[in-house]
Amino acid sequence: MEAILALEDGRLFYGRSIGAAGETTGEVVFNTAMTGYQEVLTDPSYAGQLVTMTCPHIGNYGVNPEDVESRQPFVAGFIVRELSSVVSNWRATESLGHYLKRHGIVGIEGIDTRALVRHIRERGAMRGVISTVEREASRLVAKAAGAPGMVGAALAKTVTCTAPYTWPLAAAEDSTEYQRRRWHVVAYDFGVKFNILRHLAALGCRVTVVPATTTAEDVLRLQPDGVFLSNGPGDPEPLTDIAREVRLLAERLPTFGICLGHQVLALAFGGRTFKLKYGHRGANHPVKNLTTGKVEITSQNHGFAVDPESLPEELEVTHINLNDGTLEGFRHRHLPVFCVQYHPEAAPGPHDAAYLFEAFTALLPVRSAEVAA
Numbered sequence: 001m002e003a004i005l006a007l008e009d010g011r012l013f014y015g016r017s018i019g020a021a022g023e024t025t026g027e028v029v030f031n032t033a034m035t036g037y038q039e040v041l042t043d044p045s046y047a048g049q050l051v052t053m054t055c056p057h058i059g060n061y062g063v064n065p066e067d068v069e070s071r072q073p074f075v076a077g078f079i080v081r082e083l084s085s086v087v088s089n090w091r092a093t094e095s096l097g098h099y100l101k102r103h104g105i106v107g108i109e110g111i112d113t114r115a116l117v118r119h120i121r122e123r124g125a126m127r128g129v130i131s132t133v134e135r136e137a138s139r140l141v142a143k144a145a146g147a148p149g150m151v152g153a154a155l156a157k158t159v160t161c162t163a164p165y166t167w168p169l170a171a172a173e174d175s176t177e178y179q180r181r182r183w184h185v186v187a188y189d190f191g192v193k194f195n196i197l198r199h200l201a202a203l204g205c206r207v208t209v210v211p212a213t214t215t216a217e218d219v220l221r222l223q224p225d226g227v228f229l230s231n232g233p234g235d236p237e238p239l240t241d242i243a244r245e246v247r248l249l250a251e252r253l254p255t256f257g258i259c260l261g262h263q264v265l266a267l268a269f270g271g272r273t274f275k276l277k278y279g280h281r282g283a284n285h286p287v288k289n290l291t292t293g294k295v296e297i298t299s300q301n302h303g304f305a306v307d308p309e310s311l312p313e314e315l316e317v318t319h320i321n322l323n324d325g326t327l328e329g330f331r332h333r334h335l336p337v338f339c340v341q342y343h344p345e346a347a348p349g350p351h352d353a354a355y356l357f358e359a360f361t362a363l364l365p366v367r368s369a370e371v372a373a
Helices: 037-041 096-102 113-123 137-146 194-202 216-221 240-250 260-268 355-361
Strands: 002-007 012-019 023-031 049-053 077-079 106-109 126-131 165-167 183-189 205-211 226-229 255-258 273-289 295-306 315-321 327-332 337-340
Touching (some): 002 106, 012 137, 106 126, 126 137, 183 194, 194 205, 216 240, 226 355, 240 255, 240 260, 260 273, 260 295, 260 337, 315 337
Parallel strands (some): 023 049, 183 205, 226 255, 255 337
Antiparallel strands (some): 002 012, 012 106, 023 126, 315 327, 327 337
């Protein structure tokens, strides 16, 4: 089946349909990772986006139930140069094409993804539409131009869980295994990835995941030892109500933020954010830790960044991106509060920054080392 990708500026790409038939709109972005397409598809931070994989051959190792990063795929659409017709991995339970169809994800293959990525790098991320049902170019371009943009989109509130739950999922909240864990951490779900929760659990945390709009009062009622602020999609600026609650918690409890959580913390302390030209998405972004002088190769997925000039004196910049000099992390000078823009949990990506989870637990109250995990 034929498919068309149309951008809001009138650029057209003709290819073949992969996944579900139909039509979908979103912001067209690109990811430079060579592997990890299943983790990308199920990362809630990609909500509202048509994701282009720059690696030319995608799908060769199939899909399996263990590598999902959330309850479902969240991408608005999927764009690849070539979808593999062969699945060659003992862990695979289905092909990527079948997975896309089963979840109703509209996608396209057979286009020049190098040309598309170069276009986005020159012009900036823009809205687009993938269609298998419409052939009239002018109508498709008009649909792309009329699609919702990312600026002003409070998508974290749409992807969050609807009710609190505990992690590890296998342990009931009142079980001995759960209660014996060393620390209790409340994690705000702005679009949290499962591998973040796995890291916290592996270090001895019993985690209560709460919806994005949970108040500070309700969190304190849970009597946590610390607070975690997750990754998530969309524009951080509209989340002023969430930032207000986060400020109340950060003044009382050790707090660690990742990605959107990093941006919300900046807003909570009076900082500002701005939209990047085409964002950082991939598994090979160099970040310098200003405290140690070491360089970390990191996994990233964000279209907005914090303006370092807007940060108050009480916040200290700790990490910068070596590609473009943007802010990648900061900490509070007096409170046990820190955050990073990138993804130390990887999935996909390198593990250079996994030490940050241990840095967070080091801020939590001293507890017995009796841990069941």
